[in-house]
Amino acid sequence: MIEMRNIVKRFGTQTVLNDVNFTARDGEIFGLLGPSGAGKTTIINILTRQLYADGGSHSTGAEPFETGLMLDQDGLYARLTCAENLNVVADIYGMPRKKSIEALQSVGLGDAVKKTVQALSWGMRQRLALARAILHEPKVLFLDEPTSGLDPATARGIHQLILNLKEKGATVFLTTHNMDEAVKLCDRVALLHKGKIVENGAPSEICERHGAVKTVPDLESVFIKLTGAVLE
């Protein structure tokens, strides 16, 4: 269970998170939705203990070694190949190196095992970062905008992979500003606006509550109705 209770976070005089509360249940895909600058990454940083909150409490229900994190593509070794990058991580976790190849295959990089990171496209790097986050089969996985900047086909591949991870019992916490992605993937979502969670629950529930069910649940219009803000 991933949980935040009354979390407050300030950067200088700016209050970025103002009494944030939510619970993500074990084994579900939980989506944190909000426009850019809403504080999504800050929430992940607090949950993964890279930032201290100024108030409130939180937990992830997992030890650091049971946690996977994809914040962005940072931290890949540019001159090392895909396999070598993952081998470093496999070595750290004491996993057999064949896991590296398996992880690469699972993100569709089976043909790029021997390519260096600097020779990869943006989308391939994104998938490599994801492979690195899931290599050690974490119990809890944090994905910060896992499909941003990707073409639709690659994004669909990542969606499938996230669903597979859930099948295997992982809890996935992802952020996105893409409402369609949230509806398609997430069991439950929380909508973040101006440092507060303005709504949360299953996407279909939320949409019903706000009379926003068209042919497909329309989270976008709920968000606009609640906040007046438009998501890009």
Add this chain to the structure above:
Amino acid sequence: MRSVKAMFVKQTLDMFRNWPVLIQYVVYPAVAFVFTVLVAKADETIADTMFVAMFSSIFAGMALVFSAMAVIAEDRETKSLRFLVMAGVKPHEYLIGVGGVIFLFGLGVSVVFALIGGYSGAEFFKFLLVMVLGSAASILLGASIGILSKNQQSASAVGIPVSMVLGFAPMVTMFNETAKQIFDIFYTQQVNVVANDVSTDIARPVLIILANIAALAALFAAAYRKKRLG
């Protein structure tokens, strides 16, 4: 231990492909070799070991400082260090793994210098001892600069002049007595002293280099306490 090994492997693979760093491990001994063969051996008035002495102290002062600094600054800048810390790698494990590879590369080059210098027997090991200690000093210094710098660019802004002074100090001391007295406390100068005349008693040079190591270890500890690695 697993993490030390992981860092060691990562760094070894990377060194062979990190051209700006690797070139330094080739250029200094290569230049020393060429000058030794073409100039020192051919000219009666120049000691055979003069260029080995000159370039081995430049190598210790520049190449090793530069690589330790560049590697750490890059790992910080690309945030791979942050990822490692998240994955549970302890800072000392990272530093031992990465520093160990740089140290071994330095040791390899030191052996090459010793061979070019034609040192044999006890002299060979005396030279190596001094180089090994000098390398340790350089790695501590480079690591401190890498830790204290925001990114690779600001690391270079500090590291290049510092390592130039260290590396070229022994050359300046050949021409200036005052400089000789001042630079006497620098480990690179002492590497140079031993390399120039390896039959000398190395007790004093070794003590001075050890004092350098102690001072740089203190600098490193302070840098580390101030900045951590993330």
